Amino acid sequence: METKWFKIESVDEREKIAEAAQILRRGGLLAIPTETVYGLGANGLDEVAVRGIFEAKGRPQDNPLILHVPDASWLTRYCESVPESAYRLAERFWPGPLTIILPKKECVPYRTTGGLETVGVRCPDHAVTRAIIAEAGVPVAAPSANLSGRPSCTSAEHVREDMDGRIDGIVDGGECSVGVESSIIDLTVTPPRLLRPGGLSLEELREVLGEVAVDKAVTQKLSEGEKPRAPGMKYRHYAPKAPLTVVTGEARASARHILANAPKESGIICFEEFLPLFAGEVRSLGRSDDKGAQAQRVFAALRTFDETSVPCIFAQCPDSSGLGLAIGNRLKKAAGFAEIAVESNVKVIGITGCTGAGKTSLLTALKELGGEILDCDALYHQMLRDDEAMRRDIADTFGDVFDENGILDRKKLGSIVFADKEKLAQLDYITHVHLPRRAAQCIERSEKTLFGIDAIKLFESGLASLCDLTLAVTAAAETRVQRIMRRDGIGEEYARSRVAAQKDAAFYRERCDAEFVNNYPTVDEASTAAIEFLHNILKEEL
Numbered sequence: 001m002e003t004k005w006f007k008i009e010s011v012d013e014r015e016k017i018a019e020a021a022q023i024l025r026r027g028g029l030l031a032i033p034t035e036t037v038y039g040l041g042a043n044g045l046d047e048v049a050v051r052g053i054f055e056a057k058g059r060p061q062d063n064p065l066i067l068h069v070p071d072a073s074w075l076t077r078y079c080e081s082v083p084e085s086a087y088r089l090a091e092r093f094w095p096g097p098l099t100i101i102l103p104k105k106e107c108v109p110y111r112t113t114g115g116l117e118t119v120g121v122r123c124p125d126h127a128v129t130r131a132i133i134a135e136a137g138v139p140v141a142a143p144s145a146n147l148s149g150r151p152s153c154t155s156a157e158h159v160r161e162d163m164d165g166r167i168d169g170i171v172d173g174g175e176c177s178v179g180v181e182s183s184i185i186d187l188t189v190t191p192p193r194l195l196r197p198g199g200l201s202l203e204e205l206r207e208v209l210g211e212v213a214v215d216k217a218v219t220q221k222l223s224e225g226e227k228p229r230a231p232g233m234k235y236r237h238y239a240p241k242a243p244l245t246v247v248t249g250e251a252r253a254s255a256r257h258i259l260a261n262a263p264k265e266s267g268i269i270c271f272e273e274f275l276p277l278f279a280g281e282v283r284s285l286g287r288s289d290d291k292g293a294q295a296q297r298v299f300a301a302l303r304t305f306d307e308t309s310v311p312c313i314f315a316q317c318p319d320s321s322g323l324g325l326a327i328g329n330r331l332k333k334a335a336g337f338a339e340i341a342v343e344s345n346v347k348v349i350g351i352t353g354c355t356g357a358g359k360t361s362l363l364t365a366l367k368e369l370g371g372e373i374l375d376c377d378a379l380y381h382q383m384l385r386d387d388e389a390m391r392r393d394i395a396d397t398f399g400d401v402f403d404e405n406g407i408l409d410r411k412k413l414g415s416i417v418f419a420d421k422e423k424l425a426q427l428d429y430i431t432h433v434h435l436p437r438r439a440a441q442c443i444e445r446s447e448k449t450l451f452g453i454d455a456i457k458l459f460e461s462g463l464a465s466l467c468d469l470t471l472a473v474t475a476a477a478e479t480r481v482q483r484i485m486r487r488d489g490i491g492e493e494y495a496r497s498r499v500a501a502q503k504d505a506a507f508y509r510e511r512c513d514a515e516f517v518n519n520y521p522t523v524d525e526a527s528t529a530a531i532e533f534l535h536n537i538l539k540e541e542l
């Protein structure tokens with residue numbers, strides 16, 4: 001079968017809309033855009049057409065379809081005894097990502113409802129699709145347009161991947177703005193019950209309905225033989241070939257956990273701000289504070305791993321408020337509910353600043369307050385000795401810089417990278433790929449509740465994203481020159497050139513949460529001030 005492609009950008013394209021509607025009227029299959037995900041539509045009153053949907057998707061027959069309508073006035077055509085609450089919901093949320101379950105009228109075939117006496121109805125927030133349905137004059141039964149078991153389609157391209165040659169037409173109406181399917185509310189029970197979390201939050205539903213129960217299948221794996229009220233919830237919606245583990249908990253803590261524990265070849269789904277920490281097959285779920293973006297991306301992120309050879313996948317997961325309930329549900333279903341809940345009570349403090357700024361005073365103060373300190377420079381040198389993956393990358397990039405005993409010839413490496421900026425950048429890159437993983441392992445292993453990371457390149461390495469708090473230590477350039485001369489026993493000119501070659505105070509000040517200005521003339525004075533500074537900043541923790 002040839003699948004016709006309709007690119008329809010506005011409801012003014014009447015001819016195309018009429019042609020698409022004609023497919024539905026004559027019992028054909030048409031993929032339609034909605035704000036949630038693409039639907040695979042057919043006339044919901046036509047048993048033969050509906051059977052075509054199940055065949056094209058490879059969908060189990062007992063999994064009912066949702067009827068899509070152009071407005072709330074169609075409710076009484078297909079539903080018996082429509083309660084007043086249904087109209088309140090429609091008034092507030094339609095068109096939108098909400099499906100309402102009500103008793104069905106006789107005209108709705110059991111093939112559409114999977115044998116149930118109830119039917120789900122929804123009015124999608126996509127003007128072109130509503131125009132097509134109105135023009136067709138029939139309710140459109142439409143499951144998500146993916147092959148059964150694959151993630152839902154959020155673009156017409158995804159539909160083409162799954163359905164080309166299997167259906168009559170695809171309407172390309174752009175990317176889906178919501179990205180996860182509709183929320184399903186069952187109004188045939190008291191209190192109303194959320195059967196599937198989706199693009200409309202539980203909080204919003206409660207604003208209109210008061211008490212709303214949440215079906216067990218939303219948050220838990222059902223045991224063998226247990227039946228969810230929405231039959232579709234029992235299916236593992238998307239099982240990537242590689243096993244997926246969902247890591248819940250505060251965003252930084254879950255990022256640290258994945259970084260420290262996931263095998264290096266793992267596929268990763270992380271929040272945007274943690275991207276620099278991970279190498280290889282990494283997908284961004286969107287910023288941790290932007291659940292709208294996460295909902296839009298979750299299926300696309302899951303879709304792409306089957307083209308890779310990752311042995312396993314780890315995904316960060318938002319908390320369950322707002323859209324988070326739906327996003328977490330899709331991830332956990334994809335994982336077969338394999339979940340690690342990370343609880344962390346360690347506060348990680350990144351301390352940075354350039355040479356001579358007097359970081360040591362602040363680090364010592366943190367230690368005195370009971371903190372553990374990770375010196376990233378020392379860790380780097382340790383890793384040059386014992387981190388096989390990093391050593392391999394260095395050898396691959398810079399050639400023969402290890403001697404026959406496997407010891408790094410620091411002079412040799414130094415002469416390569418200090419003569420060539422690009423080579424130095426390559427070495428930095430290698431370090432930044434490997435070091436954060438070891439740093440995360442150190443944090444995970446620590447028994448302290450305060451943990452300081454001492455790193456000049458806190459931001460460049462991505463380590464800052466692992467920190468709950470970042471502190472800059474700064475000092476006047478002149479003070480730094482004097483300190484370096486005294487500390488390293490070097491001449492003024494050399495000291496000046498070193499200070500000039502480094503980032504200035506503004507670089508650290510702009511990026512950090514707070515700044516410790518260390519122009520104190522003596523170490524004692526600096527120490528006293530550092531303790532006081534930390535006390536003020538960590539008031540609640542101490």
Ligand code: TXA
Nearest residue numbers: 036038039064118119120143144181182230231232233
């Ligand atoms: O956002 C959406 O709802 C998308 C777009 C295309 O509108 N559609 C969608 O359809 O997600 P589908 O078929 O993939 O999921 C429908 C879900 C299934 O879990 C099904 O079991 C449930 O709705 N459902 C449908 N009718 C039901 C009913 N009468 N009682 C309980 N659950 C029902």
Ligand code: MG
Nearest residue numbers: 143144145152
């Ligand atoms: Mg589906």
